[in-house]
Amino acid sequence: MENPIDQLIAWSKELKVLYVEDDLSLREEVSLFLSDIFAQVDVATNGQEGLQKLAQESYHLIITDMRMPVMDGIEMIEQIKMLYPKLPILVTSAHNESEYLMKLINLGVDNFITKPLQSEQIFRVLHTIVERIQRDKELIQYKHDLEITNEKLKKIAHVQSKSLDLKNSILKAYKEALDKATIVSITDKNGIITDVNDNFCKATGYSKEEIIGKKHDIISHPSNAKTLYSDIWTTILAKKTWQGLMINQTRTLTPLYHYKTIVPILDAQGEIIEFISIVQDLTELYKNNEETSKANLSLAMDVKEDELLKQIPFASALLTDNLILENYNALFEEIVSNHIDETLLLKLTTQELQLKELITFEEMDYFTSIESIKNNWPYDGDITFKGVIKSIGHILEVLVKISQYKPQAYMICIVKQEDFELCCQVQER
Structure with a gap:
């Protein structure tokens, strides 16, 4: 690599x-x-x-x-x-x-x-x-190649008024030119596959023997709308070229993102004898764009969460849905550092610390709150309950406020009882 x-x-x-x-x-x-x-x-x-x-x-x-x-x-x-x-x-x-x-x-x-x-x-x-x-540069090149292909297809359509021999000759030459760069298949007027090129077999995982004689629905992805196929048949049976994006799938059901062009081939009398399909494979571009978008969103969210926690003037942290501490500010880390149990700091930095290990809660309040969180957070407001933290040299009595930050993620704020109203005002802003 x-x-x-x-x-x-x-x-x-x-x-x-x-x-x-x-x-x-x-x-x-x-x-x-x-x-x-x-x-x-x-x-x-x-x-x-x-x-x-x-x-x-x-x-x-x-x-x-x-x-x-x-x-x-x-x-x-x-x-x-x-x-x-x-x-x-x-x-x-x-x-x-x-x-x-x-x-x-x-x-x-x-x-x-x-x-x-x-x-x-x-x-x-x-x-x-x-x-x-x-x-993005690769996508622009793909689009440029596709425009060239479309221009060639238009030329083929333009000469369809000539003799069948001439049209077959042009089609054969064009098919050979496209074989190296695109996925090509030919079907009869009933939609039965009569020929495919090597790129078709490489992309789908089917051999020629397995695919010839079948219809294209053998590689169709179930997420495609039913109206898509009716639109295709309406267009090509009207002796017009159809173009558009569709999702196919390999033999192992892996999605393939294809930009497809289907051209009706006519005989000397203007009747349809078969269809040729030329496909530009955009699968890798879709994957790369999706991965890049996820990475950028994750980076932006990390920056946003860090800055949000820094703005809160109390010990605050973000929790996962099983109440493991995921992100926190310096005041929260200071509380953990002063805890009588020195092992909690290592658990915090390795994201293994659970809330109940840091704070001793009133039994009924704690388990009622846990059950509330597990039930998809049914409350419009926040959950607040009492607890104590065993710090070095003394016991700190606190109020703990839990708010839903985003789906399956929660924010906690630990404050002294007399400061609780101020904490509420900060979080509401």
């Missing part, structure tokens, strides 16, 4: 980057680092200068700081999104700039790095962004 750093450099050898940063030493250090990866790295000292550079040169990626003189990062990003909505942007920000986070997400920015910048973190985020740029 290719090293991720080598893969990043290979993908980036033709890419141009604009780096916007007002700190001179950081700008020089990072731009030198980026020059080892990208073909061209230009720099700007503020948002206004960045926009001027962008007006003179086209870039594949913008990397920018937030707080800058003359024009800050937010204002620059707003103008870039109006002019170049699909241009990738990577934001570098300090931990105390969390007030920008939601505004950036609303602008469509989902790539963040927090200062101080670490080379491992930069490589990981750049790999994700550049991989997406690479997949």
Whole structure:
């Protein structure tokens, strides 16, 4: 398997980057680092200068700081999104700039790095962004190849008024040209498969002997709408070409994402004698786009959760549906560090600590709350109950508030009884 750093450099050898940063030493250090990866790295000292550079040169990626003189990062990003909505942007920000986070997400920015910048973190985020740029380039090439194929199909349709021998000759030559790049099959006028090429067999897992004589529903995925097939037959029986996306499946029921073109072949009298189907296989692109989207969403959610926990002025944490502590702020970690049981800190950092190991609850309150969470959170509000924490040298009496943060994830807040009303106000905001 290719090293991720080598893969990043290979993908980036033709890419141009604009780096916007007002700190001179950081700008020089990072731009030198980026020059080892990208073909061209230009720099700007503020948002206004960045926009001027962008007006003179086209870039594949913008990397920018937030707080800058003359024009800050937010204002620059707003103008870039109006002019170049699909241009990738990577934001570098300090931990105390969390007030920008939601505004950036609303602008469509989902790539963040927090200062101080670490080379491992930069490589990981750049790999994700550049991989997406690479997949977009491949998709554009696929579309270009598809347009060429469609133009050839139009030429075939144009000569259908000529003799059958001429049409068969052209069709044979065209089929041979398409065999190397596409999946080709031929069916008779009743929809029975009479021939397929090698790419068809490789994609579906069927041999020619197994597939010839069958109908195309042998590879049809059950998720396709029934109206799709009626639309296909209505179109091709009217002696027109049908084109569209559909989902097929392999012999082992793995989904295949295909862009299909079906052309009716006519005899000298203009009657249908068979159909030819040419398929562009988009399966790998669908998989790559899905994986990239999941990775970007996960990264954005992690940043959002971290910043949210930092804003709450009480010991707070996120829990899974089985009440294992998943994410937490510094105040929560401090409580665990001072617990009489020293093993709890290791459990917290390895995500093995359960809430009941940290806090001793009133028996009825605790188990009633657990049952409430297991029953899909039926309450409109939050659940609050009392407990004690055995800290070094004393016992801390607390109130614990549990709120649903998102499906199968919950937030807890641990406060002294006299501070509980303030905690409620913070969480409601």
